[in-house]
Each structure stands twice: as C-alpha cells, then as structure tokens.
Amino acid sequence: MLRRATSWPAGQEARNDSSESLRPRRQRAFLLYGGYRIVLARSPEAIGPCLEGWEALAREAAEPNVFYSPWALLPALEHLVGDKRFALLFLVRQGGSEEGPVLDGFFPLFEPSGCGLLPRTVARMFRHRYCFSVTPLVRRGREPAVMRAFLRWLHAHRRQYPLLLLRDAPADGPLAAALRTALGNEGLRCHEGARRSRALIEPGDDAERYLERAMSAKRRKEYRRLGRRLGELGELRLRVLQPRGEDLQAWLSAFLALESKGWKGESRSALGCRTACRRYFEAVATAAYARGQLMMLELSLDRRPLAMLCDFLAPPGAFSFKVAFDEDYAQYSPGALLELECIRLLHELKDQGVQWMDSCAAPEGGLSNSLWLERKPLCTFVLSSGSPLADLWIDLYPYGKRLKGWWKRRQERLSDGWPSGSRTAGG
Incomplete structure (x- = not known):
C-alpha cells in the first residue's frame, strides 16, 4: 500500500497555483486534476514511496503492460535510457480512511524532443528497443477518471508539454475509449494516424483445432515431416522452464549464445552483443522469474539448443519477447516447430488465467503473423x-x-529516371 501523503517525494505536483484549469476558478483547488494528485519522478531515487503501489497497479491494470511494470521499467532506466530525460507520472487518489492513498494510473514519458514532422516540443510515451507496448497502467474501473486527470495535467503544463506522441498504441479497448471521451469532454485536439495491426493469439478450447484453423493440412503435414527428420538426427527434446528448481542463469546464457550465433550476432543486434542490453535482459528475466511471470521454451537436439523463446506472462495477457534459433538447422524450421509448441502451451495456460498473447511483432511480417489467427489493432x-x-x-x-508522401514518391520517380511531372516514363 502507498505511504501517506507526507512521505511523497518533494517533487510532487500537489499545488499548481500558476496553472490554468479547464474548470471554473472556484473549483480549481480540488478539481484541477479531477480529484487526483500527481506525483512526478525524474530519477529512480524519487520512485521509492510509489514502488509498492506501482507493483499492485501493474497486477490490477485494465490493460496489462509488462514493459511498464517496475521490474521491467527500472532496469531499462538503469541500462538503456542513457542521457535521455524522462518523467514518471503517478496519479494518486485519496482512498478511504483506512485505505489511504491509492495509485490509479502510471504514465512514463520521455521529455520533449524532435520527431519527424513534429516540432522539438513533442513528448513521447516511454519506449526503448525492447519495449513493445506504450499502454499506460490504469486501474481497472478507473479508466475515465484517470484519463481525464492526465489530460488536465497535460493542459496545465501545456508550455512544457505542447504535444504528446503515443506511437502504435492500442486503437480499441477501454483505455482508447476513455482517452477519446476525455479528449472530447476537455476540448483537446488529437490526430489519429492510420491503423495497423499485429498478430495476437486467443487460445481456444483445443490447441489442435486452433492449428487446424490456422494452417492448411498440407502445411501441418510438412511440419510433422520436419519434426520426424530432426528426430532421426538424434534425441529431439522439448523443455519448458519450470517455476522452481531451475538453473535460470544456464537458461539465459544458452539463449544469449544461441541468439548471438546467427545473423543478429553478425549485425551486432543480439542481446549479448552489448553489455547494457545483456544486463537489461538478465535483470528483467530474473525479476520476471521470481514473480512467476517468465516463460521460456527450448527445443534441443542431443542437448544442443536448436530454438529458444522467452516470453512474459501478465494474466489475463502475455507478451512475446524474444526468439532465437540455430541457423545451421534452418532447413528443418526449428523456430516454427517451437512456435507450434508454444501455441499448445498457451492453450494449457488458459487454466491459469492467460486469455491472450501479444506477438509484439512488426505488423507486416513475422512467423506469428502466419500462425496466429487474431489481430491487435494499433493506432x-x-x-x-x-x-x-x-x-x-x-x-x-x-x-x-x-506533402511528405508526395515528395517521397516524386524523389523515387526521379531516381528511376522518370521525367519530372510525367505519370509514366513514356508519358
């Protein structure tokens, strides 16, 4: 439970005498942020009093986001952010006399900077190379009030935060609906970009029936054939990381080595190629395992890993994180074979409350896009x-x-040798 108000950091936004409110002046003292007090932290040291409430909020969020959980975000601040300036907003509501302050919302922001067509005064939701969701943490049932309070805070600080960018945020769901309603009620403007979608899986009652719907009979037969051929080369074994009694460091080391072996290692994009990225991965995976939120699978041949994956659980959801496979055995599609086993395991996890998994993959490609039936709309x-x-x-x-799109198309035509102003080369 959160500590009493007297223990909040000195940087809290308890008073805003110079700020303007969207409400009449006589109501400003209590309704400036819709009954919420904003605690603003600009360093990990200032988070202390909020940490316990933050942990609870991550478990009770209307839309889960493991990447904004304290055990995942704090290692990112330590290892990945560098000199980027950030602001962590905690929206605190005064509970009952026995309950005390309650944390209902968490919005991590990067301070304003330049971004494409936007000026250098655009703030962004916190995101790094291994953060695949910018969904803020909002307590279930408090979505309208929290979104309203956040927008009022944003309006009160409009000189410092003129624009806010939420790239690839959920286009549907309770938070998107609450955001649109709050924008209308507060009279603030918003531009919604083109929608995209990425693979999402919602396990059914039976894994094999799901696979029958996801793949043709010919494709399923081919994967069975590849599995048999692999089995002819030696002992083919599937392992699932168990909740207790495992050598976690051995799992993590094997994953890092397998990922670094292939093209990711050659391009220096593997987790193990950079000290900061490796330390982030080890810290996040260790914290997730301690909380029972780490899922790892391994497909091995004679105890040599052929494919491994690492995902995070956040019931009722889950998030795909990283996958690696041995490119020397690419002709046998070990990554796809392991993905099929993951689909089967997700169906078993329905009994533990996992209702969906976000692929966190690029909308336009990836193995999950061809094997997972459902889609998550983004905007x-x-x-x-x-x-x-x-x-x-x-x-x-x-x-x-x-205008930018027109200019890009024009440059492409010119680079192809088309005459300026013509529709075709012969035009």
Whole structure:
C-alpha cells in the first residue's frame, strides 16, 4: 500500500497555483486534476514511496503492460535510457480512511524532443528497443477518471508539454475509449494516424483445432515431416522452464549464445552483443522469474539448443519477447516447430488465467503473423495539450504527412529516371 501523503517525494505536483484549469476558478483547488494528485519522478531515487503501489497497479491494470511494470521499467532506466530525460507520472487518489492513498494510473514519458514532422516540443510515451507496448497502467474501473486527470495535467503544463506522441498504441479497448471521451469532454485536439495491426493469439478450447484453423493440412503435414527428420538426427527434446528448481542463469546464457550465433550476432543486434542490453535482459528475466511471470521454451537436439523463446506472462495477457534459433538447422524450421509448441502451451495456460498473447511483432511480417489467427489493432495518437501552436500542428499534421508522401514518391520517380511531372516514363 502507498505511504501517506507526507512521505511523497518533494517533487510532487500537489499545488499548481500558476496553472490554468479547464474548470471554473472556484473549483480549481480540488478539481484541477479531477480529484487526483500527481506525483512526478525524474530519477529512480524519487520512485521509492510509489514502488509498492506501482507493483499492485501493474497486477490490477485494465490493460496489462509488462514493459511498464517496475521490474521491467527500472532496469531499462538503469541500462538503456542513457542521457535521455524522462518523467514518471503517478496519479494518486485519496482512498478511504483506512485505505489511504491509492495509485490509479502510471504514465512514463520521455521529455520533449524532435520527431519527424513534429516540432522539438513533442513528448513521447516511454519506449526503448525492447519495449513493445506504450499502454499506460490504469486501474481497472478507473479508466475515465484517470484519463481525464492526465489530460488536465497535460493542459496545465501545456508550455512544457505542447504535444504528446503515443506511437502504435492500442486503437480499441477501454483505455482508447476513455482517452477519446476525455479528449472530447476537455476540448483537446488529437490526430489519429492510420491503423495497423499485429498478430495476437486467443487460445481456444483445443490447441489442435486452433492449428487446424490456422494452417492448411498440407502445411501441418510438412511440419510433422520436419519434426520426424530432426528426430532421426538424434534425441529431439522439448523443455519448458519450470517455476522452481531451475538453473535460470544456464537458461539465459544458452539463449544469449544461441541468439548471438546467427545473423543478429553478425549485425551486432543480439542481446549479448552489448553489455547494457545483456544486463537489461538478465535483470528483467530474473525479476520476471521470481514473480512467476517468465516463460521460456527450448527445443534441443542431443542437448544442443536448436530454438529458444522467452516470453512474459501478465494474466489475463502475455507478451512475446524474444526468439532465437540455430541457423545451421534452418532447413528443418526449428523456430516454427517451437512456435507450434508454444501455441499448445498457451492453450494449457488458459487454466491459469492467460486469455491472450501479444506477438509484439512488426505488423507486416513475422512467423506469428502466419500462425496466429487474431489481430491487435494499433493506432498512433498525437495529442495537443491545448496551446495555440500545438492545436495548429494538429490541424496541419495530416497535410504535412501528405506533402511528405508526395515528395517521397516524386524523389523515387526521379531516381528511376522518370521525367519530372510525367505519370509514366513514356508519358
């Protein structure tokens, strides 16, 4: 439980005498942020009093996001952020006399910087190379109130945060609905970019029936044939990381070695190629395992790993994180064979409350896009905090994108040797 108000960090936003409210002045003292007090932390040391409530909020969020859980975000601050400036917003509601303060919302932001067509005054939801969701943590049932309070805070700080970018945020669901409603009620402008979607799996009652719907009979037969051929080469074994009694460091070391062996190692993009990335991975995986939220699978041949995957559980959801396979055995598709076993395991985890898994994959490709039936709609939101210049940018942004697209197409035509202004080379 959160500590009493007297223990909050000195940087808290308890008073905002110079800020303007969307409500009448006589109501400002209590309703400035819709009854919420904002605690702002700009360093890991300032988070202390919020940590316990943050842990509880991550478990009770309306839409889970493991990447914003303290055990995943704090290692990112330590190893991956570098000199980027960030602000962690904790929305605190005063509970009952016995309950005390309750943390209902968590919004981690990167401080304003430049971004494409946007000016250098755009803030962004916290994201790094291994963070695949920007969904804020909001307590279930408190979505409208928290979104309203956050937008009022944003409006009160419109000079410092004129624009806010949420790239590839969920386009549907309770948080997206609460955001759109709050924007309308508070009179703030927003641009919604084109929708995309990425693979999502919602396990059914039977794994084999799911696979029958996901793949043709010919494709299933081919995967069975590849499995038999692998088995003819030696002892083919599937292992699942157990909740207790495992040598976790051995699992993590094997994964890092397998990922670094292939093209990711050659391009220096594997986790083990950079000290900071390796330390982040080890810290996050260790914390997840201690909480029972780490899922790892291994397909091995004569105890030599052929394919491994690492995912995070956050019932009712789960998030795919990393997969690696031995490219020397690519002709046998060990990664795909392991993915099929993962689908079967997810169906077994339904009894433990896992109702879906986000692939966290690029919308346009990837193995999960061909094996998983469901899709998660995504949308990029650009929010104005209410300043005149920010409102102008929201109005002009669609035209800027069209102009940028036209210019890109024009340059491509010129690079292909097309005459300027013609529709075709022979035009």
